[in-house]
Amino acid sequence: MGKTSTADQMVQSMIDDWLADPNNAPGFTYFDPARETAAIILSRLLKAEAEGKRVPWEKVHYFYLGATEYPIGLNLLHKDGRPLDVIAKEAAGLIRFAYSAQAPKMERILENALLTLLEDNRPHTLLGVVPLLMDESFQRRIVPRVSDPIIQEFWALWEEEKNKVSSLDSLLNRLSPLRTNPTMRRMFGQSRWSLDIRKYMDAGHIVLFDLLNVAPDDIKLTVGHIINQYHVNAKRRSTGAKLHVMFVDEAHLVQIPVMSKIIAEDRKFGLSLGLITQYLGQFDQWLVDSITENMGTIISCAQGEQSAPRVEKMTNGAFSREMLQGLPERVAAVYTATKIDGRSTAVTCLAESDPPVIYLPDGKPADHTNQFQMQRALNVALAKGNELQKRDGTPAAVVDREIAAYLKPKTVLQEAKERETAGNPNEFWVRQ
Known part of the structure; x- marks a missing residue:
């Protein structure tokens, strides 16, 4: 409490x-x-x-x-005005942070896939990574729009490389929660932020x-x-x-x-x-x-035997470990480093919370018992x-339809039409 x-x-x-x-x-x-x-x-x-x-x-x-x-919508590939490579590296870093993905080859594949999606003028999401790597028809919708020569080189070698790369399996496993968990899919699969x-x-x-x-x-x-x-x-x-x-x-x-x-x-x-x-x-x-x-401010309630010395050190000894271990319930020790008349000083007090x-x-308080x-x-x-x-928010049924439209395979005629045009920025998505 x-x-x-x-x-x-x-x-x-x-x-x-x-x-x-x-x-x-x-x-x-x-x-x-x-x-x-x-x-x-x-x-x-x-x-x-x-x-x-x-x-x-x-x-x-x-x-x-x-x-x-x-x-x-929490689209990781939301274009917020920063360079595309910064957005891609940040997205890859978050996936590594969340799912303990520490394989350099896997990260290289992921970053190239993310940059490919970001280079397209149409909005994309993390749900596009797996079909981009595994589905040739999806690749044909995206890869021709890439202008970066380094990313073009990656795709020139990908068809030969993908069957040899065990890191691809690791990447698919890391992305699985975003694809199979409806809650995560609906947040990170939306094109919007x-x-x-x-x-x-x-x-x-x-x-x-x-x-x-x-x-x-x-x-x-x-x-x-x-x-x-x-x-x-x-x-x-x-x-x-x-x-x-x-x-x-x-x-x-x-x-x-x-x-x-x-x-x-x-x-x-x-x-x-x-x-x-x-x-x-x-x-x-x-x-x-x-x-x-x-x-500048550290507020500590009662600490255990291991944590009390660390708080004592953080507050420059203003609070002893013995005092921190003995704090009553709902009483906090407050340490604030500040300046008074241009001089650095520390202000301390004890505060009791309701x-x-x-x-x-x-309007009456609920009885906690x-x-x-x-x-x-x-x-x-x-x-x-x-x-x-x-x-x-956005109704889940609407989000599900949008995701289905994004991942739905295109016909030969639809693919040909896409190649003939610069591409409508919203053609992947169906708004209802």
Whole structure:
């Protein structure tokens, strides 16, 4: 309860400021593997609305990254203005990160396939990689449009090489979850990118990502991709842009390298990263080092025997390991490195958090010992979340038809027509 209640308390102060002045207050993004905090935030916004406060719901977003009837589009091959080779390398790196793919030959094949799809003026997705490598008719739809001589060379040798390359089997295995899992297929198989991240940051939106029951590897790919895009968009903002805080709960599940860049570089562009975990030992050393060297605020609830010395070191001895191990429930030790009169100094305090509260439809707090009340309050909050997801997502049936149209084999006449024209950018996709 200590970690959850402390996180809720931090978020509540931002919600209070946001409700008081939603046009100027900073927004935040929250990745929640347990759903609890996301539901509490929605519940508190509903309570505020019931009390007569204006809640601009157009600036609130809820995205469930598990099975849903309204999936969002997370196209890894979304062209965001960066060089195509950068997008391809980043996509390949995310697949390697999520699925532990560490084979150089496999990565070479994947990067060439991704670059081939990106070179086409029509939108493509990761679902195009396997047919591109295995289906000659699909290749004929794409490869002739490639202008890069290095990629052309790859395809000139591919027919002879593919039967000799065991790495192809490894690649097919790595991509299998994206093809066989309907939830992942619907997100990464959409041609669209659904998240207007720059707007979320600039206009002060509240963005909630619910990760309950999402598999660890899928969390790595989805959240890793989204965090990368927050970094890309932050770097395009001006120095001193409006603050946007990105909270990543259970952050040890998605220790993606770009986090060190966000911590070190993105604060001046208004993006602040808040990493939340049960105990510090769950973080890799490179991330601990990045936090120690660059983060200004460290908040610690009670730590175990192994993690307490690490927090003691991170706070330059401001908190002893004995004190950290003895912290009461819902009491946090707060360490902030700051400057006073131009001199670096550290400010420390102890803060006690209220228990996390979720509200019933009548505005009364649900009794946390009453399972019926808690479930009722949760259902009300999630009903609002589902309403927001329906607004921002795309019906699953529509997505399924689009994917089927994208992967459907073309007739000889259709292929001939494609070769005769420059290609309609949307001819692969059927919108309904």
